[in-house]
Amino acid sequence: AQKITQTQPGMFVQEKEAVTLDCTYDTSDPSYGLFWYKQPSSGEMIFLIYQGSYDQQNATEGRYSLNFQKARKSANLVISASQLGDSAMYFCAMKSDFGNEKLTFGTGTRLTIIP
Amino acid sequence: EAGVAQSPRYKIIEKRQSVAFWCNPISGHATLYWYQQILGQGPKLLIQFQNNGVVDDSQLPKDRFSAERLKGVDSTLKIQPAKLEDSAVYLCASSSPGTPNTEAFFGQGTRLTVV
Numbered sequence: 001a002q003k004i005t006q007t008q009p010g011m012f013v014q015e016k017e018a019v020t021l022d023c024t025y026d027t028s029d030p031s032y033g034l035f036w037y038k039q040p041s042s043g044e045m046i047f048l049i050y051q052g053s054y055d056q057q058n059a060t061e062g063r064y065s066l067n068f069q070k071a072r073k074s075a076n077l078v079i080s081a082s083q084l085g086d087s088a089m090y091f092c093a094m095k096s097d098f099g100n101e102k103l104t105f106g107t108g109t110r111l112t113i114i115p
Numbered sequence: 116e117a118g119v120a121q122s123p124r125y126k127i128i129e130k131r132q133s134v135a136f137w138c139n140p141i142s143g144h145a146t147l148y149w150y151q152q153i154l155g156q157g158p159k160l161l162i163q164f165q166n167n168g169v170v171d172d173s174q175l176p177k178d179r180f181s182a183e184r185l186k187g188v189d190s191t192l193k194i195q196p197a198k199l200e201d202s203a204v205y206l207c208a209s210s211s212p213g214t215p216n217t218e219a220f221f222g223q224g225t226r227l228t229v230v
Contacts, residue, residue, distance in 0.1 A: 006157075035218055043204060045158075045221035052216055091157055095219075100170040101212055103148060103219055105157040 002027045004092050004106035012112050013082050021077040021109045023092030031097040034075040039089040051075055087113045121207050121222035129230055133195035136225045140209030149182055149192050150206040158206055197229045
């Protein structure tokens, strides 16, 4: 079974600062992918970044990077130079690469950027 | 490329009534997910289809919820009879299976209020 844990219900960060959102996971699958999604107050789920379990390098997409530590089963999202538009809910999710490819989400972190 | 379409966007019903939600996934996406997202929580997978077959419905309350995906394209999720605790946003997502780094794409969701 897959499980995603996000231990930070809410975070407040000053504009232009960097922020790290924590995510730990548990799975018995040998190969899997980790995803981060952003959900603004409007409700849509926006894909941000992907990390494969066998990727040698940490994923980066613009201001988003993923600090992947496989041995510790963590996949933290780092947002550099935060902006007011980054205020939203952020969800970590994982999907196994084989079998039923079930996509499991964590409980989310509400990020608020302070001007 | 058209995104995942869901309708209706909002629905208010009384408890014990029935309701149906519709989802049209991205063309060519064989995997379709229905999630329930209660306010302040992460999305919870209700059912996952691969083409028109059910892959996972372990968290679907089968005494009141049903879903189908005829012809492997559109899908309908039904609740009958609805309870107050069914108030939530129902999200439909689709993805292309067999490609590990492919994210799931989400619709705008249907916000259900049961009174």
